[in-house]
Amino acid sequence: MYKQDPSSLIAHWAPFIRAAVEYIQETYDRKDDPHVEGLISFIFAVMAHDVADVRWHSLQGLTGYFIDAMARMDFHGEYSKAHTVADTGAEFTLQHLTPRLASYINATTWHVPVRDLVNIYAKLYTDYMPSSTPRVPLESHLMYCMTTAFAASRIDYQFGQHLFGYYGHKSPFLVEDLVDYYKGGLQDMTASVTDCIANLVDAFEGIEPAVLCGSYFDNHDKQSGAYDIHRTSFHRHWMHSSKQMMPALQQHYDKERGLLTLSIQHEENDLEMSHDNTMPTIHNNHQRQQRPYGMIYQKEMMDLHDTSNEQQPKWNFPWKGDDDCIDLDTTTHETSYDHSLLTLSAPAFSASIGHTTTTGDFDGDGELDLAISAPYLNDQPKLATGAVYLLNGTRALLTNDDDKDATNNDIRRVAQVMLKGDMDRGRFGWAMATVDLNADGTDDLAVASPFSNRNRGHVDVFYGSTKHGIGSTKPDIRIALHPGSAEGFGVSLEGFDIDGDGHKDLLVGCPYCTVAGAPHAGAIYVFLSSSTKSSQSATYSIPDMVFKNPRPQPYERFGTTFESIDGVLLVGAPGYNMGALQRVGRVYAMNQRTGGLGWTMAGSREFQQFGSLIVSLATRDQGRLVAISSPSEETGESESLLQRYWQAGAVRVYDWKELNTGNTEHDLDYGLLRSMEGKQAAGHLGASMAFYESRGDDGYDMGLWVGEPMANGERGRVHKWSFIENDMVCMKNADSVSRFGSHLQSASGVLSITSAHYSRDARLAGAIHLILQ
Numbered sequence: 001m002y003k004q005d006p007s008s009l010i011a012h013w014a015p016f017i018r019a020a021v022e023y024i025q026e027t028y029d030r031k032d033d034p035h036v037e038g039l040i041s042f043i044f045a046v047m048a049h050d051v052a053d054v055r056w057h058s059l060q061g062l063t064g065y066f067i068d069a070m071a072r073m074d075f076h077g078e079y080s081k082a083h084t085v086a087d088t089g090a091e092f093t094l095q096h097l098t099p100r101l102a103s104y105i106n107a108t109t110w111h112v113p114v115r116d117l118v119n120i121y122a123k124l125y126t127d128y129m130p131s132s133t134p135r136v137p138l139e140s141h142l143m144y145c146m147t148t149a150f151a152a153s154r155i156d157y158q159f160g161q162h163l164f165g166y167y168g169h170k171s172p173f174l175v176e177d178l179v180d181y182y183k184g185g186l187q188d189m190t191a192s193v194t195d196c197i198a199n200l201v202d203a204f205e206g207i208e209p210a211v212l213c214g215s216y217f218d219n220h221d222k223q224s225g226a227y228d229i230h231r232t233s234f235h236r237h238w239m240h241s242s243k244q245m246m247p248a249l250q251q252h253y254d255k256e257r258g259l260l261t262l263s264i265q266h267e268e269n270d271l272e273m274s275h276d277n278t279m280p281t282i283h284n285n286h287q288r289q290q291r292p293y294g295m296i297y298q299k300e301m302m303d304l305h306d307t308s309n310e311q312q313p314k315w316n317f318p319w320k321g322d323d324d325c326i327d328l329d330t331t332t333h334e335t336s337y338d339h340s341l342l343t344l345s346a347p348a349f350s351a352s353i354g355h356t357t358t359t360g361d362f363d364g365d366g367e368l369d370l371a372i373s374a375p376y377l378n379d380q381p382k383l384a385t386g387a388v389y390l391l392n393g394t395r396a397l398l399t400n401d402d403d404k405d406a407t408n409n410d411i412r413r414v415a416q417v418m419l420k421g422d423m424d425r426g427r428f429g430w431a432m433a434t435v436d437l438n439a440d441g442t443d444d445l446a447v448a449s450p451f452s453n454r455n456r457g458h459v460d461v462f463y464g465s466t467k468h469g470i471g472s473t474k475p476d477i478r479i480a481l482h483p484g485s486a487e488g489f490g491v492s493l494e495g496f497d498i499d500g501d502g503h504k505d506l507l508v509g510c511p512y513c514t515v516a517g518a519p520h521a522g523a524i525y526v527f528l529s530s531s532t533k534s535s536q537s538a539t540y541s542i543p544d545m546v547f548k549n550p551r552p553q554p555y556e557r558f559g560t561t562f563e564s565i566d567g568v569l570l571v572g573a574p575g576y577n578m579g580a581l582q583r584v585g586r587v588y589a590m591n592q593r594t595g596g597l598g599w600t601m602a603g604s605r606e607f608q609q610f611g612s613l614i615v616s617l618a619t620r621d622q623g624r625l626v627a628i629s630s631p632s633e634e635t636g637e638s639e640s641l642l643q644r645y646w647q648a649g650a651v652r653v654y655d656w657k658e659l660n661t662g663n664t665e666h667d668l669d670y671g672l673l674r675s676m677e678g679k680q681a682a683g684h685l686g687a688s689m690a691f692y693e694s695r696g697d698d699g700y701d702m703g704l705w706v707g708e709p710m711a712n713g714e715r716g717r718v719h720k721w722s723f724i725e726n727d728m729v730c731m732k733n734a735d736s737v738s739r740f741g742s743h744l745q746s747a748s749g750v751l752s753i754t755s756a757h758y759s760r761d762a763r764l765a766g767a768i769h770l771i772l773q
Contacts, residue, residue, distance in 0.1 A: 115258020
């Protein structure tokens with residue numbers, strides 16, 4: 001139905017669902033009749049759409065939900081423009097995301113209880129809306145609407161994936177946050193619908209809930225005028241054209257039951273999307289490397305020799321494609337990885353195993369342990385409570401063949417400790433950090449639940465022990481800000497020694513926090529280590545320090561990432577706007593002692609999101625490298641539309657000694673040593689990074705692991721970028737649309753790679769691949 005149709009608008013609210021429940025109870029005695037079962041399922045589906053739609057569109061007074069946030073970040077605050085892209089583009093983004101999630105589109109038969117729907121509308125207008133004037137729709141009207149919608153769904157299935165680029169390039173938020181955004185993303189909508197199912201079951205069993213599915217949905221004041229925006233003209237055009245484009249559509253109407261059956265002969269989607277598998281390009285700053293600014297590149301970087309060329313040299317790999325990547329799946333016949341490999345997952349729907357990791361010696365035995373999070377793991381009846389798995393001595397695990405399966409292991413059997421979140425929708429494990437908060441010399445584990453307590457968030461700290469490691473599954477202390485402007489407290493966590501006492505302090509990033517009235521301006525809260533923080537079950541709410549942008553900007557998301565180097569805290573704010581250019585991104589250099597602002601560095605292109613991730617490496621000659629990524633940066637030749645790659649991503653590597661000079665706004669080339677540019681649209685090169693150093697029989701090597709999780713149709717890949725050899729090696733995994741390379745960590749010769757959408761054991765269960773380097 002079109003947005004002007006009052007019947008469609010009214011069906012989006014709780015009174016319609018209540019009328020449907022009462023109609024079924026009054027009309028049908030046998031609920032196990034196949035027709036009645038189908039009708040009840042239909043009402044559950046309508047309810048699911050309605051509840052999700054309210055959160056998606058930020059209706060009923062909801063603020064900052066999906067389309068509203070999308071408008072503020074990518075469309076200069078113009079809701080109507082964001083709505084046009086979101087409502088239609090999300091379907092195509094979903095198909096690109098994973099065909100498994102979009103399988104509902106491929107339903108070749110619909111059964112529509114037309115007569116029952118007409119009777120439900122009649123009851124709605126009589127019992128719930130007696131003063132309203134809408135006319136009860138005719139059976140023929142509903143049949144026409146549903147037939148048109150069915151045909152449109154087939155067109156979506158056939159051609160939708162080819163329109164992903166048209167909509168995706170308009171909004172990084174749509175592409176990057178469709179699943180995980182905490183207000184109206186797919187995970188949030190799924191949890192809301194799941195909560196509502198229990199309400200609706202109670203209603204069908206005669207237990208009338210006072211409020212159906214939450215006050216944001218069940219407001220008896222909501223009438224037909226409340227839902228005044230829906231489908232776009234583009235989508236309606238497809239619906240009008242559906243009969244000409246889908247001649248194989250078949251209709252059957254059961255006059256006795258009033259049941260419309262729509263079907264189509266099963267057609268294969270023969271227009272499979274091909275994906276460019278071009279490798280990224282690496283650039284060396286030739287002039288910068290000739291300067292005597294330190295020992296890093298004089299000793300260890302490749303001599304470029306050609307001093308006559310003043311332009312930046314480029315290394316392309318046109319002979320290399322995705323087929324040349326090392327395949328970690330040993331079950332394939334392609335080139336496989338010959339080092340020790342362990343893949344950990346579990347049959348847990350949408351758990352997101354490996355979302356983040358951290359390493360620490362939590363038991364004081366001299367071996368690094370690995371903490372692996374699964375923030376969407378459910379603890380029924382609570383949803384997305386989250387969990388963290390602890391693996392003691394990861395390197396030993398990889399070298400012990402008895403504990404290693406060539407293809408897969410259940411993480412629940414391998415982990416020695418499992419920590420569980422206790423807050424509904426808290427997403428325990430969304431961020432983690434290794435700290436020493438009680439200053440006893442043994443590593444502690446900090447775990448964030450940034451969306452607990454209605455999105456306010458908190459952080460739990462589990463103390464390590466030389467005797468028992470992390471022996472308690474209950475946190476030793478909990479940190480949460482006082483209610484107020486906190487939102488998403490703990491979206492990012494790090495452990496750095498801020499005050500120089502030799503113990504890692506806890507830094508809590510809150511990029512969604514409101515600062516000086518600016519939503520999502522962001523801040524970082526510091527909790528210093530101290531022996532006074534040794535009491536168990538204590539709660540802390542007052543930080544020792546707070547870092548903020550002195551001129552906060554709405555939706556800047558200051559504190560998305562941060563790194564501590566030589567008394568300076570580098571802070572990424574990828575949502576920073578520069579004039580009319582949206583989300584160019586910015587990095588702030590803050591004095592750790594005073595909190596004062598030093599130099600800054602901003603992106604130069606719209607949607608670049610410079611400063612999305614910052615990592616650093618102290619080299620063996622006491623130099624320091626800093627890598628800063630902009631995973632949604634458009635790359636290629638700016639003057640050529642055919643050679644531009646939207647949201648391909650880029651990574652820049654800087655010399656810290658030169659970068660950390662002056663108190664001005666640096667340009668992007670200031671202190672730049674080398675860079676890497678993605679060459680796949682929507683590949684998101686630099687979404688994850690990890691420095692590495694290795695010393696072996698082959699000599700010394702140093703470089704950067706770079707994730708490109710959405711390359712090759714979201715299959716993903718990881719690049720080993722050697723600064724010594726000035727070369728790249730690519731890795732991939734056999735699983736399609738798994739987003740291999742979503743997260744990376746390299747420590748003590750062990751590389752961990754996350755496949756966020758790995759689905760062998762369960763849909764979107766996630767997996768982590770551990771590799772002995």
